[in-house]
Amino acid sequence: xxxxxxxxxxxxxxxxxxxxxxxxxxxxxxxxxxxxxxxxxxxxxxxxxxxxxxxxxxxxxxxxxxxxxxxxxxxxxxxxxxxxxxxxxxxxxxxxxxxxxxxxxxxxxxxxxxxxxxxxxxxxxxxxxxxxxxxxxxxxxxxxxxxxxxxxxxxxxxxxxxxxxxxxxxxxxxxxxxxxxxxxxxxxxxxxxxxxxxxxxxxxxxxxxxxxxxxxxxxxxxxxxxxxxxxxxxxxxxxxxxxxxxxxxxxxxxxxxxxxxxxxxxxxxxxxxxxxxxxxxxxxxxxxxxxxxxxxxxxxxxxxxxxxxxxxxxxxxxxxxxxxxxxxxxxxxxxxxxxxxxxxxxxxxxxxxxxxxxxxxxxxxxxxxxxxxxxxxxxxxxxxxxxxxxxxxxxxxxxxxxxxxxxxxxxxxx
Amino acid sequence: xxxxxxxxxxxxxxxxxxxxxxxxxxxxxxxxxxxxxxxxxxxxxxxxxxxxxxxxxxxxxxxxxxxxxxxxxxxxxxxxxxxxxxxxxxxxxxxxxxxxxxxxxxxxxxxxxxxxxxxxxxxxxxxxxxxxxxxxxxxxxxxxxxxxxxxxxxxxxxxxxxxxxxxxxxxxxxxxxxxxxxxxxxxxxxxxxxxxxxxxxxxxxxxxxxxxxxxxxxxxxxxxxxxxxxxxxxxxxxxxxxxxxxxxxxxxxxxxxxxxxxxxxxxxxxxxxxxxxxxxxxxxxxxxxxxxxxxxxxxxxxxxxxxxxxxxxxxxxxxxxxxxxxxxxx
Numbered sequence: 081x082x083x084x085x086x087x088x089x090x091x092x093x094x095x096x097x098x099x100x101x102x103x104x105x106x107x108x109x110x111x112x113x114x115x116x117x118x119x120x121x122x123x124x125x126x127x128x129x130x131x132x133x134x135x136x137x138x139x140x141x142x143x144x145x146x147x148x149x150x151x152x153x154x155x156x157x158x159x160x161x162x163x164x165x166x167x168x169x170x171x172x173x174x175x176x177x178x179x180x181x182x183x184x185x186x187x188x189x190x191x192x193x194x195x196x197x198x199x200x201x202x203x204x205x206x207x208x209x210x211x212x213x214x215x216x217x218x219x220x221x222x223x224x225x226x227x228x229x230x231x232x233x234x235x236x237x238x239x240x241x242x243x244x245x246x247x248x249x250x251x252x253x254x255x256x257x258x259x260x261x262x263x264x265x266x267x268x269x270x271x272x273x274x275x276x277x278x279x280x281x282x283x284x285x286x287x288x289x290x291x292x293x294x295x296x297x298x299x300x301x302x303x304x305x306x307x308x309x310x311x312x313x314x315x316x317x318x319x320x321x322x323x324x325x326x327x328x329x330x331x332x333x334x335x336x337x338x339x340x341x342x343x344x345x346x347x348x349x350x351x352x353x354x355x356x357x358x359x360x361x362x363x364x365x366x367x368x369x370x371x372x373x374x375x376x377x378x379x380x381x382x383x384x385x386x387x388x389x390x391x392x393x394x395x396x397x398x399x400x401x402x403x404x405x406x407x408x409x410x411x412x413x414x415x416x417x418x419x420x421x422x423x424x425x426x427x428x429x430x431x432x433x434x435x436x437x438x439x440x441x442x443x444x445x446x447x448x449x450x451x452x453x454x455x456x457x458x459x460x461x462x463x464x465x466x467x468x469x470x471x472x473x474x475x476x477x478x479x480x481x482x483x484x485x486x487x488x489x490x491x492x493x494x
Numbered sequence: 495x496x497x498x499x500x501x502x503x504x505x506x507x508x509x510x511x512x513x514x515x516x517x518x519x520x521x522x523x524x525x526x527x528x529x530x531x532x533x534x535x536x537x538x539x540x541x542x543x544x545x546x547x548x549x550x551x552x553x554x555x556x557x558x559x560x561x562x563x564x565x566x567x568x569x570x571x572x573x574x575x576x577x578x579x580x581x582x583x584x585x586x587x588x589x590x591x592x593x594x595x596x597x598x599x600x601x602x603x604x605x606x607x608x609x610x611x612x613x614x615x616x617x618x619x620x621x622x623x624x625x626x627x628x629x630x631x632x633x634x635x636x637x638x639x640x641x642x643x644x645x646x647x648x649x650x651x652x653x654x655x656x657x658x659x660x661x662x663x664x665x666x667x668x669x670x671x672x673x674x675x676x677x678x679x680x681x682x683x684x685x686x687x688x689x690x691x692x693x694x695x696x697x698x699x700x701x702x703x704x705x706x707x708x709x710x711x712x713x714x715x716x717x718x719x720x721x722x723x724x725x726x727x728x729x730x731x732x733x734x735x736x737x738x739x740x741x742x743x744x745x746x747x748x749x750x751x752x753x754x755x756x757x758x759x760x761x762x763x764x765x766x767x768x769x770x771x772x773x774x775x776x777x778x779x780x781x782x783x784x785x786x787x788x789x790x791x792x793x794x795x796x797x798x799x800x801x802x803x804x805x806x807x808x809x810x811x812x813x814x815x816x817x818x819x820x821x822x823x824x
Contacts, residue, residue: 194564228597239599244563249587255556256563256588263564266542274564290553297548455598456632458656462598466736 117327119371120351121341125400127408138349140417146187146207146345147410147418148426150179150403153203155430156212157376159438160219164380168442169219171233175200177343177375180402181307183207184348185275185370188356192272194260195243196253199234200307201277208241212434216441223493228455229447250282254291254304258365261295261302265363273301273359280369281312283326292333295365303355304335304367307342309374314387330367342370343402346409373400445493449476498668500642501531501607504649505569507681509539512567515653516543518554519571519608528573529609529668555581555606559588562604562658569653572608575624575662582627589658590633605652610638610662611705611757612795612806621795621802623758625704628660629734629767635687636734638662640708642672644732647685654684662734664706688736692745696727699816700745702768703755704731707788707807711755714812726816734764739771746777751819753786757806760789786815 094100121130157174164172175182178200186204189195197204202215214226218236221229227237227245237245244260247253257276264272282288283306295302306326310317323329330337336358340351348370355366373396377384384393410418453473457466465473480487495503509515516539517532523546526533536544547554551572558568572578578585585606592602612621628636635657639645645663652659677683693708694715703711708730715726727745731738746752752772754765765787772778772785791805 196560226597226599227595230595230597235595237596237599239596244600245592245595247588249583252556252584252588255553255584256560258553259557259560259562259568260564261560262557263561263566267565274560286550286552287556290548290550291556293548293550294553294557298545455594455596457635458593458598458601468736 111323111328114324116324117337117339119339119341120347121344122346122350123344123405123409125343125405127405127412136346136350137353138346140415142187143345143406143410144417146183146349147403147406148430149183149187149203149206150345150406151427152212152430152434153179153183153206154403155427156202156215156434159431159434161376161380163438169233171380172219173199173234173379174376175203177373177396177402178307178309179203180345180348180406181342181370181372182277184345185277185305185352185368188349188353189275190272190356192264192268193242193356194257194264194272194274195241195277196257196260196274197236197243197246197277198250198253198279198282198307199246200279202234202236204277205236205238205241205243208243210236210238210241210243213437213440214238216437217444220441220444221446222441222444223447224441224444225447228451251278251285251287254278254285254287255294257302257304258291258295258298258300261300261359261365262298265299265301270360270363273303273356275303275305277305277307279312280306280308280317280326281315281320283329284320292329292335292365292367296334299363300365301359301363302365303352303359304365305352306367306369307372308369309342309372311374311378311384311388313378313382314384316388325369325371327367327369335365335367337367337369339369339371342372343400343405345402345406372402446491448493449480449489452476495642495674496669496671497642497645497663498529498531500646500674501649501663502533502535504646504653505532505535506538508650508653509535509543511681514565514567515569516545516561516566517569517571518545518547518558520547520549520554520573522546522571527571529665531663531668532571551577551581552584555584556588558604558606559584559592559602562589562602563592563600567603567605567653569605569607572606574620574665575608575610576620576622578606578608578624585628585658585660586631586634590631593657594633601656602658603656605649605659605661607649607652607661608663609665609668611664612790612802613665615797615799615802617797618794623662623756623790624660625662625734625756626758626763626767629737629764634658634660634735636660636662637687637732638704638734639732640667640693640705640730643674643678644685644691644730646674646678647683648687648732651684651687655687662705666706667709685732687733688738690732690738690741691730692727692741693730694726694728696725696749698724698726698749699751699753699820700727700729700742700749701753701755701812701816702729702731702742704734704764705757707755707757710807710809711812713809714816717809717813718816722817722822724816724820737767737771739775742768742772743775743777746772747780750780750782751816752781753788753812753815753819755788755807755812757790759792760787761792763787763789765789783819783821786819788812788815
C-alpha cells in the first residue's frame with residue numbers, strides 16, 4: 081500500500097508534473113501490472129447484442145446502406161485482385177477482413193471533415209460518396225482520375241470528399257491531419273474535424289509521436305483512427321510494440337482514447353461518431369484503436385503465407401468475418417432488414433456493375449501528355465508553366481511530332 | 495535597417511494583411527525566436543497565430559503542410575535549416591509534391607524559413623548550406639537573400655506565393671544593416687522570384703553569388719579594382735530556384751569570364767548547376783576562360799576557428815579565382 085503525502089503549500093510543484101503527489105515508497109510503474117484496455121463491442125460474432133439495452137443511434141436504413149458498401153468493397157477487392165494477377169493493373173491492396181473498420185468510420189464524417197488516409201481505406205471513400213467508377217479510374221490512371229494518373233493504384237485523392245493525396249511514406253499523414261485540424265479550428269470552429277487513418281505498424285514512426293503530441297498541446301479537433309490488423313506487411317504486431325497496443329499510448333499524450341472491435345460495424349460506427357462529437361464540440365483529439373485482422377496479403381506484392389499460416393487466416397474468415405457478423409444481425413427474425421434473396425440479388429448486381437466500371441476505366445484514354453508538366457507550381461492560378469517546364473514540354477512536343485508513328489498517341493486524351 | 499528587422503517587418507506586414515498567415519516553430523512566440531526574428535509578433539497577433547511548438551521538426555513541419563492543405567498560409571521557422579533535415583520528408587515528399595499529386599487541386603502555401611549555411615563556431619551539424627539540396631526538387635521555390643531589401647521583398651513574396659518556398663537566411667547577416675529605398679519601406683514592396691540583381695556593374699569578369707557571399711564578392715570586386723584595375727560585375731542571385739540564368743548569360747556575354755561563389759559543398763552544388771547552365775547556353779561561346787567555382791571545402795565543417803576559417807570562401811579566395819579566370823599571373 082502506497083503512503084501518499086499531499087504537497088503542502090510551502091512545497092513547490094514541479095512544472096512538468098504539477099499534480100504529482102509525493103511518496104516515500106520506491107515503486108516503479110510496471111506496465112505489466114496495469115489492467116489491459118478493454119475492447120468496446122456492441123455486436124458479437126454470432127449476431128447477438130452484447131448488451132440488449134444498448135441504445136443505437138444508427139438507423140436500420142443506414143445499417144443496410146453500410147452493409148452494401150462492405151459487400152461492394154469486398155466484391156471490388158476480389159475482382160481487382162484477380163485483375164492484378166492477370167496483369168491488367170500493376171498493384172492493388174485489398175481490405176479483406178477490415179471492411180467494417182473503413183466503411184463505418186467513413187460513414188460518420190460530415191461535409192467539411194478532412195480525410196488523411198493510409199492506403200486501406202477504400203471503404204471509407206465509398207461511404208463518403210466516391211463511386212466505384214471513381215475508384216476504378218484511379219486504379220487505371222486514366223484521364224478521369226482526379227490525380228491525373230500521377231499516383232500509383234490505391235493512392236486516391238478527391239477534393240469533393242476532402243480526401244487528401246495518400247502519401248506513400250508511412251505516417252506523414254498524421255501531422256498533416258493535425259495541421260488541417262488546427263486550420264479547421266481557426267476557420268470553421270466547432271463545425272468540422274479531420275480524421276487520420278493509420279496502421280499499427282506506422283504508429284512506430286516518429287510522426288505518430290509528433291502528431292499526437294502537438295494535437296494534444298494545441299487542442300486540435302482530430303480523430304486518430306488506428307487500424308490494428310495484426311500485421312505490418314510481415315511484422316506481427318507483437319514485434320511492433322511491447323505495450324498494450326496503440327491505445328495505451330493515448331493517455332500518455334493526454335488524449336482521450338478508446339479501443340474498439342473493428343469487426344463490429346455497429347461499434348465502429350457508434351464509437352467514431354461519439355469521437356467526432358468530442359473532437360468537434362470540445363476541440364479535442366481522440367484516439368481510436370480498432371482491433372481487426374488483415375485477412376489479405378499486405379498488397380499484391382506480398383505473399384503472407386511465408387510468415388503466417390493459412391489455417392490462421394481461415395480461422396478469422398470462418399469465425400469473425402465483419403461482413404457475415406452484421407448480416408447475421410440484419411437477418412435475425414426480430415431485426416429482419418435483410419434476406420437471402422436481397423443478398424443474392426445485390427451481390428449479382430454489384431459484381432456486374434463493378435465489371436462494367438472496370439471495362440469503362442480500361443477503355444478510357446490516358447491523361448493528356450501535356451499534363452506531365454502542369455501542376456508542378458501553382459502560378460497564375462496554375463495556368464502558367466515555368467520556363468524550364470515549358471522548355472521540356474516543347475522538347476517533348478517536337479519529339480512526338482517527329483516520331484509520331486512510334487508512339488501510341490491515340491491512347492492518350494488530346 | 496538590419497536584416498533581422500527587415501524580416502520581422504515582412505512577417506508583421508503579411509500577418510496584418512492576411513489572417514490566414516500564421517507562424518509556427520520552436521521558441522518563436524514567448525522567446526521571440528532563437529534569433530529574435532519574430533520579436534513582438536506574439537503580443538501583436540496572439541497565440542493562435544504565433545505558435546511555440548514542442549521540439550519536433552517533423553511534427554511541426556508536417557502540421558504546417560497539413561494546415562496549408564486546409565487553406566492556411568503557414569510560415570514555419572526552423573531554428574536552423576540543419577534541423578530541417580529531421581523533417582525533410584515532410585518538405586519534399588509532402589510539401590513539394592502534393593499539388594502535383596493531387597492533380598492540381600490541393601495548393602500548399604507554406605514558407606519554410608530560418609538560418610542556413612555556416613554561422614561561426616558551431617561545428618559540423620550546424621554549418622551546412624542546403625541551397626543545392628532544395629534547389630534540385632521540382633515543386634519547391636528556393637530563396638537565398640542577401641540585403642535587408644532582399645529579405646523584406648522576398649519574404650513577402652514567399653508568403654504570398656501559393657507554392658512551397660524555402661527561404662534560406664544567414665545568421666551572420668541578421669545584425670548587418672543596409673540602406674532601404676523608399677519603395678522598399680512600403681507595405682506593398684515585393685521582389686519577384688527568379689530575378690537576380692546586379693549589385694555592382696562591371697565589364698571584365700562576372701562574379702555570381704548568393705546570401706553572405708555577395709558581401710565577400712563585393713569586397714573582392716573592390717580589391718580587384720584597387721589592385722588590378724579589374725572591373726568585376728557582381729550578381730546577387732536572390733533566388734536559387736527559379737535560377738535567373740538569363741541574367742548570368744547576359745553578363746557573361748559582356749565580360750566573357752565567370753566565377754561562382756557559394757558556401758555549400760562543391761559537389762553537385764549551386765556552382766555546378768551554374769556551370770552546366772552556362773555550357774548549355776549561348777554564353778558558352780562567349781567564355782574566354784573556364785568557369786571558376788569558389789565553394790566551401792568538401793569536409794564536414796570543423797569547430798576550431800583556425801580550422802573553420804579555412805573551410806569557407808573569403809574575398810581573397812574569390813580574388814584568386816578571378817585572377818585565374820583572367821589569366822593573371824600571381
